[in-house]
Amino acid sequence: QVQLQESGPGLVKPSETLSLTCSVSGGSISGYYWSWIRQPPGKGLEWIGDIYYRGSANYIPSLKTRVTMSVDTSKNQVSLKLSSVTAADTAIYYCARLEFWSGYPPKNYYLGVWGKGTTVIVSS
């Protein structure tokens, strides 16, 4: 059974870069799309972006200039970097696997496996 585990610094200073890793166990990252989603305190879910295991990525327009996602197939990890952070980037960050759905394009895939999330606070 595949499991996802997010990790990274819990505290990041304003204007610095947030770096998180999603470690995948019990399965391979190959063949799948992977997503990052965040949830500010007391608020709803916000999709950040997707990355295919081969490296092509798609990001939400509002964060596109600050986000970079990458994959490391040798380590079975997916990474997220968010630059120039502010307090508004304080959130729980989740990684999730998009499930292949036969007969449907990737835009209609669903988030079938989620990590438990990691809390990131942006503060000096």
Add this chain to the structure above:
Amino acid sequence: QSVLTQPPSVSGAPGQRVTISCTGDSSNIGAGHEIHWYQQLPGTAPKLLIYGFFNRPSGVPDRFSGSKSGTSASLAITGLRAEDEADYYCQSYDSSLSGSRLFGGGTRVTVL
């Protein structure tokens, strides 16, 4: 800017039926994109509940069901139980603004 609109909250007594709506537009549901539903129990990560408007993953009780009407989707919970108290989110894909996945604002279900 396109959105998926959900009511902030719904409530019901144990055993009752509650429904949660998710209203989209021509950029998402109206463009033929699927709706998926997620359940987030307090203090936990979201979990897939329904995919493709109607389909339940294995392990999800049949008390949960999804439907579609025009550019809207609905999630119904029948035989409401205390353990159903959670936040529920719909999610789709949006064809505007270079394409993005999109979540509804979420609905808190309270069991009275």
